[in-house]
Amino acid sequence: xxxxxxxxxxxxxxxxxKEFPTAVLIDDFEYxxxxxxxxxxxxxxxxxxxxxxxxGSFTDITGVSSDKADRIKDMGSDSVAEKPELVIIMRExxxxxxxxxxxxxxxxxxxxxxxxxxxxxxxxVYRLLAGIPQRLK
Amino acid sequence: MYYLITGGAxxxxxxxxxxxxVALAGNEDAETQKLLTEVENSGVIEPTVEDNPGRERPFKGxxxxxxxxxxxxxxxxEDLETKKRIERHRLLRAGKGFVTIERPLDIGRxxxxxxxxxxxxxxxxxxxxxxxxxLLEDLTxxxxxxxxxxxxxxxxxxxxxxxxxxxxxxxxxVANELYSDGREYPEETEKFLRNLGExxxxxxxxxxxxxxxxxxxxVNIK
Numbered sequence: 001x002x003x004x005x006x007x008x009x010x011x012x013x014x015x016x017x018k019e020f021p022t023a024v025l026i027d028d029f030e031y032x033x034x035x036x037x038x039x040x041x042x043x044x045x046x047x048x049x050x051x052x053x054x055x056g057s058f059t060d061i062t063g064v065s066s067d068k069a070d071r072i073k074d075m076g077s078d079s080v081a082e083k084p085e086l087v088i089i090m091r092e093x094x095x096x097x098x099x100x101x102x103x104x105x106x107x108x109x110x111x112x113x114x115x116x117x118x119x120x121x122x123x124x125v126y127r128l129l130a131g132i133p134q135r136l137k
Numbered sequence: 138m139y140y141l142i143t144g145g146a147x148x149x150x151x152x153x154x155x156x157x158x159v160a161l162a163g164n165e166d167a168e169t170q171k172l173l174t175e176v177e178n179s180g181v182i183e184p185t186v187e188d189n190p191g192r193e194r195p196f197k198g199x200x201x202x203x204x205x206x207x208x209x210x211x212x213x214x215e216d217l218e219t220k221k222r223i224e225r226h227r228l229l230r231a232g233k234g235f236v237t238i239e240r241p242l243d244i245g246r247x248x249x250x251x252x253x254x255x256x257x258x259x260x261x262x263x264x265x266x267x268x269x270x271x272l273l274e275d276l277t278x279x280x281x282x283x284x285x286x287x288x289x290x291x292x293x294x295x296x297x298x299x300x301x302x303x304x305x306x307x308x309x310x311v312a313n314e315l316y317s318d319g320r321e322y323p324e325e326t327e328k329f330l331r332n333l334g335e336x337x338x339x340x341x342x343x344x345x346x347x348x349x350x351x352x353x354x355x356v357n358i359k
Contacts, residue, residue, distance in 0.1 A: 003352070005351060005352055007317065090352075092145060092351070093145075094144070094145025094146035094147050094148055094314070095144075095145035095146075095314035095315070095316065095317040095318065096145075096314075096315060096316075096317060096318025096319075096320065097315050097318060097320070097322065097326065097330065098146070098315075102218070105146075105218075108146050108147065109146050109147040110147065111147065112145060112146050112147015112148050112149070112352075113147045115147070115148075115352040115353075116147070116148070116149040116152075116352050116353040118352070119149075119351075119352035119353050119354055120353060125352065125354060127351055127356070134356070136351060136352075136354040136355075136356060137354055
């Protein structure tokens with residue numbers, strides 16, 4: 001799994017399209033985290049579970065699950081024999097003034113913690129700043 | 138050495154700063170180097186060969202272990218969020234051998250308190266102090282306390298910390314990235330941010346190393 005971080009409009013998607021054209025991109029995790037918080041769930045645990053559920057569908061994660069591999073194939077990967085790379089794009093949202101609103105504070109904290117989890121599990125981590133990628137791991 | 142560690146909310150800067158303090162206090166050179174240089178492999182796109190410096194501690198037994206001090210700056214307010222935050226930090230530090238000193242205001246007094254905790258006296262205080270690895274968390278709280286919890290008399294922060302850093306083995310100060318949300322704030326908040334930003338810059342100038350933590354990973358700034 002590859003994690004791509006960066007602030008808003010810093011070139012995360014362009015970088016991924018160029019560098020990982022056949023990878024499966026996941027880029028809605030911040031919104032997913034908001035939903036989970038609304039439902040009273042712990043986003044870090046949810047993210048961990050999500051990673052486990054996807055075990056076997058992608059490279060860098062051992063084990064094969066054929067129906068998940070099929071599902072990935074249906075998602076448009078041009079490689080049938082090889083498992084696609086999983087790339088998670090996360091927006092950095094923590095570098096501002098502490099929000100007055102409690103839900104906003106919890107969301108921003110959770111996005112940070114989930115990013116830490118993904119970074120720990122990722123084979124590679126990139127951060128985009130003004131369109132320039134820097135490899136952090 | 139004087140380290141300034143910065144990062145956004147939930148970036149893992151506390152965990153990183155604590156791991157660095159523990160490695161520095163244990164004279165774990167390999168571990169310290171690993172923590173400090175991880176990012177320097179950052180070739181932009183080519184995958185780098187996994188380097189594994191291992192856990193050898195070549196200097197074990199040859200150098201003295203440092204004493205770990207944690208300078209806590211939060212006023213222990215009674216609200217649940219503050220309590221949870223303080224508890225989380227206590228759990229992170231548990232079992233790592235930190236001596237905690239509560240100093241939410243007037244940071245200049247901390248040197249004397251470290252000497253006192255170390256059981257030093259007027260004859261040996263310098264030696265005691267020179268073994269200390271001090272982790273201060275965090276600068277924003279300290280400055281906010283000076284602004285909002287005093288009678289308007291703001292104690293100096295950068296100068297006493299510069300002096301402390303010169304007298305201890307290592308000083309690690311945790312700061313916060315508060316400056317990139319692109320929002321406008323009331324004049325009072327803007328003024329607070331400006332002053333804190335200037336303080337940050339002054340301290341980054343004093344520090345030997347400045348590291349930004351992103352998703353738990355260090356990015357070398359200075």
